[in-house]
Amino acid sequence: MTQQSEPTTKDKELDSPAPTSPFPPLAEPRPLDERRVWPRTFHDRLTAPLPGLKAMARFAREGAVRPGREGLADIPLLPFEPGPLPRVDARTVAVSWAGHASWVVRIGGLTVLTDPVWSRRIIGTPARITPVGIDWEVLPRVDAVVISHNHYDHLDAPTLRRLPCDTPVFVPAGLARWFRRRRFTSVTELDWWEAAELDGVRFDFVPAHHWSKRSLTDTCRSLWGGWVLTAADGQRVYFAGDTGYGHWFARIGRRYPGIDLALMPIGAYDPRWWLSDVHCDPEEAVRATLDLGARRMAPMHWGTFILSAEPVLEPLRRVREAWEKEGLERGDLWDLPVGGSRVLGLT
Template sequence: MTTTPTPRRWPTSFADRLTAPLPGPRQLLRALREGAFRASTAEADHIPVRRDGALPTLSPGTASVTWVGHATFALRLGGACVLTDPVWSGRIPGVPRRITPPGLAWSALPRVDAVVISHNHYDHMDAPTLRRLPRDTPVLVPAGLGEWFRKRGFTAVVELDWWETAEVAGLRFDFVPVHHWSRRTLFDTCRSLWGGWVVTAPGGPRLFHAGDSGYGPYFAEIGQRHPGIDVAMLPVGAYHPRWFMKAVHMDPDEAVRAAEDVGARRMATMHWGTFVLSGEPLLDPVLRARAAWEKAGREREDLWDLAVGETRVVNGRKR
């Protein structure tokens, strides 16, 4: 079992890590006046949902990627199960109820060997879901966020800065920078860090979960430092209006560029089809991702535009 080391001292703010100014009150008021976050849910019934009820058996050296919804995946590699930004709740603060169910029942999960959190926004760090975990579950979190978990009784908290590495459950976890921000309350903007996770099984697959991000040069650096990514899980939704969202949320065309930048063999779409966070039509993120993937000359089978609940198996490169 991973044990929690003595908490590290972190800066009181990570605002110096921002790569673009955040929208201010004027921009927010303008967006609200324009109804920028009120997308129609008329297409919700067309979002594909596949709930097979069980995860497949894996052969040695392979991995599986199951999209539970939004930024939540159940990853199995190296004999371990890892949850990314787990959200099983039907509602999160500030937005309407989720429009598709979780793609995997909580009861269908194997033992969870590790949880990775990209940042503290409610659609990525859901307290009711986290309360369902045994308190000795290893949780890997950004710098400045460990205390939130320790106060709630978690005993195996790993807190990392960008480009730092930890080994948990026989896997290597690298915390990498992305173009985003953090806030949980009105008074803690950028008090904790944000980022993505590269998860590598010894001698097996390497997976990248970007959490949430705008487009920018960090992706190329991630690819240089962590070559051979088999699957990049990249956000394609919550991008409209562009004048408001561009600094912190990629659009689908940018997500495809990011997949190219990190050198990923495959791209799995996420951050769409679960919560209505912005103004684009519900199906546009995945439709635009398909068009951008084709325009980039990539093989159609390497775009994993998963249905909610769908699992794909990764035959990783030898390392």
């Protein structure tokens, strides 16, 4: 894989601070459910070229797709501790990890699901190795859903069919059509650095080092990214979605200072020559959290689906070591078990 590209002129303009402020101005919220026209492709947003024929041939030749026997032997040791969801009010921020990139985020009085995948299987991948950590039946009313991109382990049609069709959904540019075909009636699609508001909570869509594809003909036809959720009182949670390491994290941190918690992917990184441009390894996830200026980090995107070749428990061990090496407070690493919850301000 190649090195990440330099920021474009458009990127630099977006990142330029306002003359009277040390931080770039935030965009005015766009209307909910707005119908918009997008470019046919978002290939120009890639920060590294997608794998070519030589890389595909090497990947097929090496066959490094799954962990070896020793790496799989740790599956029974994966932390799985489902518990009751914490009680919250409009002033409380709480997160509960259902597994992979699926979180129940309570913020500003809303219940928000991130990349909800409650299915046992997804296309092209063995069944999940830990059960879903939160039973669907115990969820409070879902006020909103945010989607980072359209890969099957982040956009799961069987799970979404469980939701009422009037559930507000926030999606990347170019993805609203997928939801409207499934009769969702409240779909807001955003470009990078754009935002919308719902009942006092602000939803900002921010860049990521990744890509999109769901079929043979739709590569990069919709955008990809992360989300910054901000309550009216200023409490702020960043959901990274799926991303490699790169320059966007520092820019997001400058534009959205005071992130209280970063939900960061730490798995699906081996082999590095194949995956480094699109998936952080644990050390990069810690570095990205520092770039963001986030006060806390909660690891995700590991211990649920086997997507790559690293041993299943290795991401947890490495992220703990990297956190300690940086001299960070142990209590600010929220390395939750699947099914675990934490509340901001409580130990």
